[in-house]
Amino acid sequence: MTETALVVRRQTFRLYPNKTQERALLDARRLHCYLYNACVAHRRYEYRRNRRTVTYLEQQNILPEFKKAWPEFAQLNSMTLQATVKRVDYAYQRFFQGLSKKPKFKPIKRYSGWTYPSATGWKVNTDGKHGTVTLRDLGITLRMRGKAKDWGKPTTLTIVYKPTLRQWYASFTVEVEVPRSKFGSRSDLKYESIVAYDLGTETAITLYDGSEFYEVANPRFTQRSEEKIRKIAKLKRRKRAPRKRVKASRRWKKINRLEAKLQAKVARQRRDWQHKVTSEIARRYDIGVTEKINVKNMTRKAKGKGKKRKAGLNKSILSVGFATLNRLLTYKIEQKGGLVLFLPTQTLKPSQRCPKCDAIHKEWADLSNRYHVCPTCGFAIERDRGTVMVFYNVATNQQPGLGTRLVSLGCFSSTSETRYTGSMKQLGQKKRQKLCCQAGEETPPAYAVG
Numbered sequence: 236m237t238e239t240a241l242v243v244r245r246q247t248f249r250l251y252p253n254k255t256q257e258r259a260l261l262d263a264r265r266l267h268c269y270l271y272n273a274c275v276a277h278r279r280y281e282y283r284r285n286r287r288t289v290t291y292l293e294q295q296n297i298l299p300e301f302k303k304a305w306p307e308f309a310q311l312n313s314m315t316l317q318a319t320v321k322r323v324d325y326a327y328q329r330f331f332q333g334l335s336k337k338p339k340f341k342p343i344k345r346y347s348g349w350t351y352p353s354a355t356g357w358k359v360n361t362d363g364k365h366g367t368v369t370l371r372d373l374g375i376t377l378r379m380r381g382k383a384k385d386w387g388k389p390t391t392l393t394i395v396y397k398p399t400l401r402q403w404y405a406s407f408t409v410e411v412e413v414p415r416s417k418f419g420s421r422s423d424l425k426y427e428s429i430v431a432y433d434l435g436t437e438t439a440i441t442l443y444d445g446s447e448f449y450e451v452a453n454p455r456f457t458q459r460s461e462e463k464i465r466k467i468a469k470l471k472r473r474k475r476a477p478r479k480r481v482k483a484s485r486r487w488k489k490i491n492r493l494e495a496k497l498q499a500k501v502a503r504q505r506r507d508w509q510h511k512v513t514s515e516i517a518r519r520y521d522i523g524v525t526e527k528i529n530v531k532n533m534t535r536k537a538k539g540k541g542k543k544r545k546a547g548l549n550k551s552i553l554s555v556g557f558a559t560l561n562r563l564l565t566y567k568i569e570q571k572g573g574l575v576l577f578l579p580t581q582t583l584k585p586s587q588r589c590p591k592c593d594a595i596h597k598e599w600a601d602l603s604n605r606y607h608v609c610p611t612c613g614f615a616i617e618r619d620r621g622t623v624m625v626f627y628n629v630a631t632n633q634q635p636g637l638g639t640r641l642v643s644l645g646c647f648s649s650t651s652e653t654r655y656t657g658s659m660k661q662l663g664q665k666k667r668q669k670l671c672c673q674a675g676e677e678t679p680p681a682y683a684v685g
């Protein structure tokens with residue numbers, strides 16, 4: 236008997252509205268956009284006049300009055316209106332925390348859609364493949380196509396419109412049952428099949444399972460498509476783009492759409508590649524070990540010296556999609572009851588550490604140095620391979636000198652982090668929490684190499 240746990244996943248379907256249905260969807264989207272902007276205006280006004288910060292609750296409580304003054308809003312589901320008000324609140328919270336700029340008014344072409352934050356007001360009819368969804372407030376039933384990897388109890392629904400592609404999507408959060416991790420705490424880890432991996436730019440993924448190294452090459456499709464996109468972008472520059480009080484030409488719009496379509500295609504190809512690679516790894520191994528990366532820091536706009544190289548690095552990082560790879564691999568390994576350990580890069584310095592003698596060599600931090608020879612013990616290895624070897628050694632307590640100091644390093648296990656799906660989830664008050672994995676000091680692993 237295996238215990239199961241409920242996790243939340245996001246599943247997206249494409250919608251196929253007919254003409255009248257699309258009219259209704261576009262109208263609803265426009266109203267939500269108005270409401271969003273009205274909330275921003277309200278906050279700005281109060282701050283300018285009275286130096287006062289308007290709260291979410293305040294705006295939520297005005298909604299009934301607002302609907303009296305603007306009767307066209309009355310037909311919309313009131314919870315979706317609250318969710319839109321909440322979007323403004325999130326934007327301001329992020330601004331107050333210094334995470335983003337001051338919220339702006341949104342033009343309709345940048346406004347994506349709206350959310351039903353609970354399971355009411357709509358009804359979905361699907362077994363995970365195609366089906367229909369009914370939006371009660373608009374009184375329409377839409378055809379939808381798509382296949383969910385896991386389908387379960389749908390909890391929230393977000394309607395998304397992509398203006399350049401003129402496509403509609405229904406994005407559900409779904410509660411899915413998965414087996415609970417076999418590995419409750421580190422002390423009873425079995426190391427049946429453990430793999431250390433590192434995501435890179437030259438080699439997309441380098442893996443080490445204690446006996447062998449595997450390298451997954453970077454997919455080339457992005458480079459090929461990039462060339463096409465560059466060509467189209469050049470043509471686009473010759474057409475009249477939209478400016479203040481100047482409409483875009485029909486030709487510009489046409490080519491803009493073509494570009495968006497191509498970009499969407501590349502995105503699909505990338506997603507497909509990511510799924511294939513992560514499925515294969517998750518099929519073979521129960522435990523993954525990698526480092527906690529901060530893609531946002533890595534891709535931060537480069538300044539000054541080495542700018543061009545950094546820009547190239549950014550591009551390839553983004554094209555491989557580090558964060559997505561980690562996310563997909565984590566959930567696939569967890570699905571079968573395994574887990575992924577994230578080691579702290581800052582304290583571990585895996586790329587500067589010798590996997591044989593644990594000496595730290597600062598000069599290894601230089602990325603142009605692709606082959607490492609340890610001046611202390613003479614151990615020679617390719618940089619990426621050395622890094623994953625350190626991961627592997629640390630996770631299996633074989634790193635000399637480091638022993639079981641994993642606790643003090645502050646390692647995170649994937650199972651200890653809550654899944655964060657969709658910005659609207661908080662309306663159902665699920666708090667984001669981070670727990671440190673309970674790493675035990677006892678028992679070195681039974682599994683050992685050689």
Ligand SMILES: [Zn+2]
Nearest residue numbers: 589592609612
């Ligand atoms: Zn060494």
